[in-house]
Amino acid sequence: MKRNVPLYFMALLAVAVMGYSSRRSAMDLDATPRITVTYNDLISARRFNSHAQNYTTLLLEDEKGILYVGARGAIFSLNSSNIADSSHRTVEWEVSPEMQAMCLKKGKNNKTECYNHVKLLQRLNATHLYACGTYAFHPLCTYIDTNNFTLPSHFEEGKEKCPYDPAHGYTGLIVDGSLYTATRYEFRSLPDIRRNRYQRILKTEESPLHWLNDADFVASVLVRESVRSPVGDDDKIYYFFTERAGEETTSIFDKAQAPRVARVARVCKNDVGGKKILQRKWTSFTKARLACYIPYYEVLKDVYSLDSGDWRSTVFYAIFTLSAQWRSMEVSAVCRYNISEVRAAFLGPYMEYQDSSRKWSQYTGDVPVPRPGSCITNRARKSGYNSSQDLPNNVLDFIKLHPLMYEEVKPVDGAPLLVKKNAIYTQVAVDRVRGLDGQVYNVLFLGTGNGWIHKAVVIRSMVHIIEEIQAFKNLQPVENLVISKQQRSLYVGAQSGVLQLPLSTCKRYLSCFDCILARDPYCGWDGESCRELTEMLDRSLLIQDMLHGSVGCGNDSAQALAAQKNRTVLRGDDVLLPCEQASNLAQATWLVNGTQVLAEDREGHFRLGVDGLLVTDTQMEYSGEYRCYAEENGLRTLVAAYTLSVLREQLVPQPLPTLSYPSGHAPSHAYEDMRFIYIAVITMLGGLCLVLTVVLLYVSCLQKRKGKYSLGVPKASSVELQTVSSNCMGKGSQEEEEGEDLGLFPDGCLQIIPGEATTLASPSKEAPPAPPPPPPPLPMEFTNGIPTLPNMLRKMNGNSYMLLRQNEEPCTSPLYNSFTEELSKILEKRKHTQLVEKLDESSV
Template sequence: MEVSAVCRYNISEMRAAFQGTYMEYQDSTRKWSQYNGEVPEPRPGASGYNSSQDLPNNVLDFIKLHPLMYEEVKPANGAPLLVKKNVIYTQVAVDRVQALDGKVYDILFLGTGNGWIHKAVVLGSTVHIIEEIQAFRVPQPVENLIISKQQQSVYIGTQSGVMQLPMSTCRRYISCFDCILARDPYCGWDGEKCQELAETLDRSRLIQDVLHGNMGCLNDSAQATPVQKNRTVLRGDDVLLPCEQTSNLARATWLVNGTEALVEDGQGHFRLGVDGLLVTDMQLEYSGEYQCYAKENGLQALVASYALTVLPEQVVPQLPPTMAHPSWHAASYAYGDMKFIYIAVITVLGSLCFVLSVALLYISCLQKRKGKYNLRVPQASSVELQTVSSNCVSKGSPEEEEEEDLGIFPDGCLQIIPGEAPTLASPSKDAPPAPPPPPPPLPAEFTNGIPTLPNMLRKMNGNSYMLLRQNEEPCTSPLYNSFTEELSKILEKRKHTQLVEKLDESSV
């Protein structure tokens, strides 16, 4: 649990403790005990020395062995001034101000670990928190607090920046009760508004009660009467009557028709909360005038007023049969129209689903039929590549078709066969397939010639050896002429250059 305490110490008691005896650690008992021996001169802690270098060695040795004082310094009045739960105070700054009663009061500005400032006044042995201010929107610890009497401001420092807050905000109290109950030594009521003492020359008209906080306001005439609000609810319903308190120390009190006996927390259908009065399961006898008062330190002020009216349950009038018949027909017609719309929507959606199903079935059939005509050879390992030129076609005779199967074209064109070279005689259906022959050795001129081949051949990107077959007869295709000439130039050039001994992983 997070708890913080604010204590006040007497300077004379602290000075007397440092003037007393020291403590010494006993190795035999392993405890700290009072030291009654001699104290060297000058006495440790005495004024007149700004540096330890000015002290003799015996004094420094004595300080190392006797760092503690024997006398205990307790807070004034023997107890803390303020103990606050769920709050971590990080910084404190104190200001002193003289009130209208002639007494001097200490004003505490306490910084919290989440960026809030608590302004409090010391009243004897207790502390009264005047207000709580959220200085920073983003929660962050307050690291510095500095009071400027000249600027009448408090400067708050955090990691994100510095904020300036006024030491007093008397104008925010709009009534005599608010000004007196705040018990702020900086503020006083002049009969019309709450004024700051530092800005008022004539203080004879001001009213202030810092010590008790309940004197000065004779009646509630200075308190602005709230406007009465009307509330109408049905019997059996619940209703919330808001009553916002401006002070955390105030207690809300409700009166129903001038009496408080009916409204008690947990009694009947009434529930009291910080936001107002909740009435559940309203009854006819709960109608009346509800008034919310704020009670604090013996003072009472009207905060909210309501005129509550509870109506009986609504009764549907019984219509004669002649009047009820048309309405029944109208309801049946409306129901019939809605039913027709639902059926129409369902029919349209079903039709769309049927059409889409038929279209998908038709497309799948077309794809299956297309695949049946395209796959001429049901051998998965056989791949047919397009030749360099589409001009090299068969002439249609059986002999030419046989030569085409062997990779020889009558017009001298070139055919590229990936993988393995076909055999001359086609194997029979019953005989097992013969193992593929090893790839033929490549001439030395083709070891590094792939980068210089034409783009049309380079795009094939083959990952195995290719068997090139060419007839001695010249090719009639212009593309083959250009390829033959370029290949001859490359081979002629390779004769005069040094070749790489290691063959490429993929060659043609």
């Protein structure tokens, strides 16, 4: 893939040179959004979400003020003026547990597939909506009464109208009572364009040529070409999709390796199929390549159509991304197509598969009459062909073998309107706005794969991106976009919910230059603020410059003084002077005492950056006035102004305030008092340690006088003080559980146990090995001084500490033996145990 990157840039350069008009600059091929609006800076944004997910199917009825939303397991009716006003109504349409269990048995994903994803939501008549859902891989359709908005008990089979898999591309329209859908139906997952309800059911042909080759549908559009048609033409439904290009392979049976290309197909509304040939099949189906001329093959993502009241003015806006071969590069393009160019392709020559050369080529033979793929017109009726079932067999045979047109549909001006790198466009919606100059401008709202909205305006043959808006805090693709002219709102459908945004936020532009440079057709400057055109009854005082974005503001606006700030720095130090640019298209220009700062001025001491001006190794001559201007589209606006002062040497620090003492006392006396306090504290601590040492030695001497122990050669290095509290209150210790009967102690329960001295371990560490059996307890008459010891001797001066606990309640037990008998038993068990001569100080 990396080897293809240079080829990509070469192709892009070639397209820029050959395919684009000379008036287009390189900047136009990768437009930068002028303003970036983050999630926290959104203005007048309203959100709706509920217990459901995947709010992807939107149906707006602007005149009724209702936005219908089809989600996973539910259908919502929202107030289009404010979708967050809690007045919504809900139809629950969840999958039954039985159907979900059957879905799991089919091996489907219980997290994504075994639910009811509402894919179709269309107005059927004045009282009912028609809705279809995947229903855990068993599609169902139903009628919803918009008055009571409840789910009926009757459902229709939806396998001919809705996909099984919610991930498959789908598009559907209800036209004059008939349902026109395009998707992959049933488990075979073969793509198909079908018509159901009201009229005869029709499908596409499944001949070896395959009219549709692994097609992924994105949109369908009704164009009423019969209205005021002088030739008595029929209305047509145009389908937009991406499929594998069979004409670019050497065999019709080897299509898996064919590249994917964008297509547009059309069928006639009143097509009823053939009589003997193409029975229940389309007789008007033809398709053509939809080219956008970005490098390599394009993948179609979405299409939006506009017209100005006459079908001849219909314009299609389509967004493309690069095919899978270029998946490592994020590039999107926007192309515009006129209906006249689309019709010209369908009226041109056909393509034919040649068995001899095993490839597709232009058909040069005779074309039968009536023209294959065309609708029934007045001329056909005069010849006796009143419906498609009257067409001759040679016409139907020709249609069956020649579904592809030779000419491709070219974009307006033969080039994309916009090529955007580092962005994947997923949805597009277009609004038409009349500017102050009387011209009609198309405003594009482009949804991205990471939850952003790009708002752009088409100015002649280029696209200017007004702003980029972070619609969702969490990254998620934009699944649907709908524009409300009446509410002046944009509705955004996504996985987590629905977002309502105003079509414009003119109050975001604070100055005349900012309002003019935005080139937003919704906004104009009234002399004091940037206003919405729709709010102004008298527009004669408004200023707007859509073509140039630079005319209308007086010179005084450019010299409006910013807040003056002072900066002080020592000579030789560095200082940063911030200058934030509100516009991504603006460039910062710095003037120092009236002289412009260049990138390499003054031996590199001035560093120009996106966040401001960095002055390094400041000198005395750097003092003065610093002004930062924003230059955009030939206009210059003051953004920040500083007065910089460079000091020759460091200021002498002020002395600290002195403490006042009473008369007769000098500061040295206070120092002597503090010394006395420290000495007293140390003396007290030393005395405490001395008392503890005397007590311990006294206890040891008492034991020697009783003759209970005979001192020998020490084997242990220290003596450990340990509290054995489990032997008190009638509870057995760990040693008792192991079979050693230690007895119970009537008082303090303090024992001196031979062993290594250890510090207290943290609870997370492993417990130390069990100590040897303890020596006999102290007699009652020698324990009076023990309770006077503190409970804890804390770690001081690096020595370890040992916890000493005393039980205030005497230990009583009916099994208590005399001290002499108990001592004899323990000495017999521990006859090899010796006490050390000297205590280790670190263990106390």
